[in-house]
Amino acid sequence: MKGRVEIYEGWCKKCGICTAFCPQDVLDTTGDGYPFVRAPEKCTGCGWCEIRCPDFAIVVSPYEEEQEK
Amino acid sequence: MTETTHLIHSYLRSSKRFPHVWCPGCGIGILMGALIRAIDHNRYSKDEIVLISGIGCSGRLPTYLDFNTLHTTHGRALTFATGIKLAKPSLKVIVVMGDGDAAAIGGNHLIHAARRNVDITAIIVNNQIYGMTGGQSSPTTPLGMTTSSSRYGNLEPAFDISRVVEAAGAAFVARSTVYHTRLLEQLIGKALHKRGFSVVEVICHCVTHVGKATHMNSAVEMMNWQRDNAVSVRKAGTLSAKQLEGKIVTGVLVDREAPTFHEEYEKLVARVGVDDSAV
Amino acid sequence: MKKNKRNERLLLQGSEACARGALQAGCRFYAGYPITPATEIMEAMAWELPRVGGVFIQMEDEIASLGAVIGASLAGVKSMTATSGPGFSLMQEHISFASMAEVPCVIVDVMRGGPSTGLPTLAAQGDVMQARWGAHGDHPVIVLAPSSVYEFFDLTIKAFNLSERYRIPVILVADEMIAHMRESVILPRAEESELEERPRPTVPPEWYAPYKDPGTGVPPMPAFGEGYRYHVTGLAHDIRGYPTIRRDEVGELMARLFNKISKDLHLLQWFDSCYAEDAVVTVIAYGSVARPALRAVKRGREKGLKVGLVKLKVLWPFMRRTVMGFLATSTKVLVPEMNMGQLSREVKRVNQGQCEVLTLNKVDGSMITPGEILAKLEDIYP
Numbered sequence: 001m002k003g004r005v006e007i008y009e010g011w012c013k014k015c016g017i018c019t020a021f022c023p024q025d026v027l028d029t030t031g032d033g034y035p036f037v038r039a040p041e042k043c044t045g046c047g048w049c050e051i052r053c054p055d056f057a058i059v060v061s062p063y064e065e066e067q068e069k
Numbered sequence: 070m071t072e073t074t075h076l077i078h079s080y081l082r083s084s085k086r087f088p089h090v091w092c093p094g095c096g097i098g099i100l101m102g103a104l105i106r107a108i109d110h111n112r113y114s115k116d117e118i119v120l121i122s123g124i125g126c127s128g129r130l131p132t133y134l135d136f137n138t139l140h141t142t143h144g145r146a147l148t149f150a151t152g153i154k155l156a157k158p159s160l161k162v163i164v165v166m167g168d169g170d171a172a173a174i175g176g177n178h179l180i181h182a183a184r185r186n187v188d189i190t191a192i193i194v195n196n197q198i199y200g201m202t203g204g205q206s207s208p209t210t211p212l213g214m215t216t217s218s219s220r221y222g223n224l225e226p227a228f229d230i231s232r233v234v235e236a237a238g239a240a241f242v243a244r245s246t247v248y249h250t251r252l253l254e255q256l257i258g259k260a261l262h263k264r265g266f267s268v269v270e271v272i273c274h275c276v277t278h279v280g281k282a283t284h285m286n287s288a289v290e291m292m293n294w295q296r297d298n299a300v301s302v303r304k305a306g307t308l309s310a311k312q313l314e315g316k317i318v319t320g321v322l323v324d325r326e327a328p329t330f331h332e333e334y335e336k337l338v339a340r341v342g343v344d345d346s347a348v
Numbered sequence: 349m350k351k352n353k354r355n356e357r358l359l360l361q362g363s364e365a366c367a368r369g370a371l372q373a374g375c376r377f378y379a380g381y382p383i384t385p386a387t388e389i390m391e392a393m394a395w396e397l398p399r400v401g402g403v404f405i406q407m408e409d410e411i412a413s414l415g416a417v418i419g420a421s422l423a424g425v426k427s428m429t430a431t432s433g434p435g436f437s438l439m440q441e442h443i444s445f446a447s448m449a450e451v452p453c454v455i456v457d458v459m460r461g462g463p464s465t466g467l468p469t470l471a472a473q474g475d476v477m478q479a480r481w482g483a484h485g486d487h488p489v490i491v492l493a494p495s496s497v498y499e500f501f502d503l504t505i506k507a508f509n510l511s512e513r514y515r516i517p518v519i520l521v522a523d524e525m526i527a528h529m530r531e532s533v534i535l536p537r538a539e540e541s542e543l544e545e546r547p548r549p550t551v552p553p554e555w556y557a558p559y560k561d562p563g564t565g566v567p568p569m570p571a572f573g574e575g576y577r578y579h580v581t582g583l584a585h586d587i588r589g590y591p592t593i594r595r596d597e598v599g600e601l602m603a604r605l606f607n608k609i610s611k612d613l614h615l616l617q618w619f620d621s622c623y624a625e626d627a628v629v630t631v632i633a634y635g636s637v638a639r640p641a642l643r644a645v646k647r648g649r650e651k652g653l654k655v656g657l658v659k660l661k662v663l664w665p666f667m668r669r670t671v672m673g674f675l676a677t678s679t680k681v682l683v684p685e686m687n688m689g690q691l692s693r694e695v696k697r698v699n700q701g702q703c704e705v706l707t708l709n710k711v712d713g714s715m716i717t718p719g720e721i722l723a724k725l726e727d728i729y730p
């Protein structure tokens with residue numbers, strides 16, 4: 001696990017882009033259409049989900065930084 | 070490891086309400102992110118950026134961003150941009166236009182801005198349709214596509230915007246899809262860096278209207294299409310015209326040196342001599 | 349351009365006087381497209397602007413010209429363009445934009461015979477209503493009409509002052525005759541002209557609301573790049589400049605756009621009069637027609653007719669107070685115009701039955717002569 005993914009449902013429009021294009025299959029979609037982090041341990045922190053989200057509803061932070069805090 | 074965390078949010082206007090107006094999955098939001106990162110990467114200050122748009126879905130983009138922003142009239146954004154750049158050359162002027170905006174109603178301004186080589190970066194959001202007005206055909210709508218104003222199929226061949234501006238004299242021309250987000254960001258960065266008229270044609274998906282017309286029912290499907298049909302300039306060089314049919318050639322298409330309008334004007338001023346008491 | 353160092357007498361063409369006025373007013377950006385009979389203004393600016401630190405650009409059409417002018421003004425530079433009928437028609441969308449976004453700019457329309465390509469080389473006054481209502485939507489504008497070379501100079505400076513003061517597009521409607529004729533004039537030197545600048549924000553950027561009424565109806569306006577980073581749009585907007593469809597916000601915006609001018613109508617009653625105080629029949633004229641009208645009135649007086657002239661310098665907002673005053677003291681009013689009757693409609697509108705309003709119209713490309721006006725005056729004289 002190298003990245004920590006946070007999703008802000010308030011801005012998410014449930015387009016599915018983040019989930020579909022995650023190279024590691026980290027994300028999945030809930031019953032009501034929002035993405036969620038299903039397999040956090042597989043996340044490489046590549047950031048594709050963040051930069052492809054049209055609504056700025058995902059941020060990926062480096063996991064190491066997270067531990068230092 | 071991504072370095073982009075929270076960067077976008079520091080450029081969004083805190084006084085604007087989000088989520089933004091665009092439809093779920095619309096590619097314009099992806100472009101907006103790439104544009105912000107490119108601006109940040111080039112280390113421009115917020116105060117020196119002037120972000121200008123025409124009218125259309127893409128026209129709403131500047132409203133959200135914490136720059137000097139100007140939402141002009143349909144097709145005419147480049148004319149305002151020309152005035153701003155020439156009146157205050159220290160400003161970094163960026164124009165965002167739709168395909169109808171840039172190539173139909175604003176087509177004349179586009180070729181003349183390119184011909185003059187005004188030092189402006191033009192980002193053309195080519196979603197192959199008039200998004201805002203409900204999905205009518207535009208000069209980049211593919212032949213045969215059914216739109217709300219070409220209900221029996223589009224009869225008109227499409228413009229290749231990049232080739233039009235190349236022929237008109239643009240100093241820099243590049244193309245990317247929004248699927249290729251990192252490439253898009255790099256190309257915008259290069260365009261911003263370029264002295265002279267630079268154009269980035271952004272192949273973007275309009276989920277709502279083109280999605281309907283092409284029976285692609287989601288942003289994901291449309292981005293898959295972008296992925297599957299894009300060909301890099303280098304690869305394109307090895308393909309025949311037949312093989313390239315229907316493909317999107319991406320990358321830097323033109324990069325050349327040419328004097329800008331402003332540089333030529335400065336030379337003219339030096340030649341005639343400034344005399345403040347001329348009146 | 350010959351310098352005006354010592355108020356010497358100069359023989360100037362109207363167009364050149366206009367260009368001199370613009371430069372003296374501080375205009376440092378001109379964008380235009382060639383068209384008869386306005387081309388000379390553009391040519392004078394093309395010659396002068398590079399020499400005074402300004403920018404001249406010939407654009408691809410008149411829409412582009414006014415777009416560039418508005419852009420330059422947003423960058424903080426006083427800007428103008430000049431055109432004639434066909435080009436003026438193309439400019440209308442951007443006049444509308446400048447009114448809505450409150451961007452100061454000056455537009456000169458040297459009127460020629462219309463409609464369409466019409467009579468490119470001949471004078472007319474057919475754009476008077478277009479200058480007021482040509483752009484879509486209810487919008488405020490100020491329209492001035494010069495009737496001499498000197499006035500073309502003077503009103504150009506005043507046009508810049510008004511556009512800066514109220515942050516609106518100001519239109520000068522001249523005509524082919526005023527633009528092309530030469531007169532000998534003594535112009536004020538630069539330091540003798542009073543200039544106005546747009547109000548500027550005094551608050552820090554964090555407090556700045558670009559479209560908030562400061563009490564005068566005219567919000568302060570920074571230039572792009574000065575740290576205020578605000579949003580400008582032609583959409584209806586709130587006080588921060590963001591698009592809105594809230595009825596209260598749109599209503600407030602529209603009311604302010606109109607009130608900033610209408611509260612000052614008393615300051616916009618600019619006219620000259622001759623024998624008008626005791627006139628039984630008053631001629632109301634503007635632009636080049638005011639010249640034969642003056643001749644006619646003088647000759648009428650020589651013949652013992654109590655006739656007078658009121659020459660309007662502001663066409664829009666219509667000088668209702670001034671005109672009503674003369675309607676009240678005259679038995680008849682004659683409005684000669686080189687159109688089918690445009691400003692005369694306004695005169696009739698504000699006439700409350702106390703006076704008979706008559707017209708004299710000519711649209712064949714020839715000037716209305718003093719003889720024609722005098723004959724009409726004699727004909728209608730009670």
Ligand SMILES: Cc1ncc(C[n+]2csc(CCOP(=O)(O)OP(=O)(O)O)c2C)c(N)n1
Nearest residue numbers: 125126127143167168169170198199200201
């Ligand atoms: C002069 C003028 N004509 C027509 C319109 C209506 N209009 C608004 S947006 C638009 C088309 C937008 O299409 P495009 O430029 O491709 O941008 P998109 O919405 O797809 O981003 C049109 C025709 C207008 N606003 N102004």
Ligand code: SF4
Nearest residue numbers: 022043044046047049
């Ligand atoms: S950062 Fe990369 S790996 Fe992690 S969830 Fe996002 S796209 Fe998947």
Ligand code: SF4
Nearest residue numbers: 012013015016018053
């Ligand atoms: S890409 Fe963004 S808007 Fe779309 S589903 Fe994912 S988080 Fe939501």
Ligand code: SF4
Nearest residue numbers: 092095126200275276
């Ligand atoms: S109509 Fe099309 S272009 Fe406009 S916001 Fe929706 S998806 Fe985007």
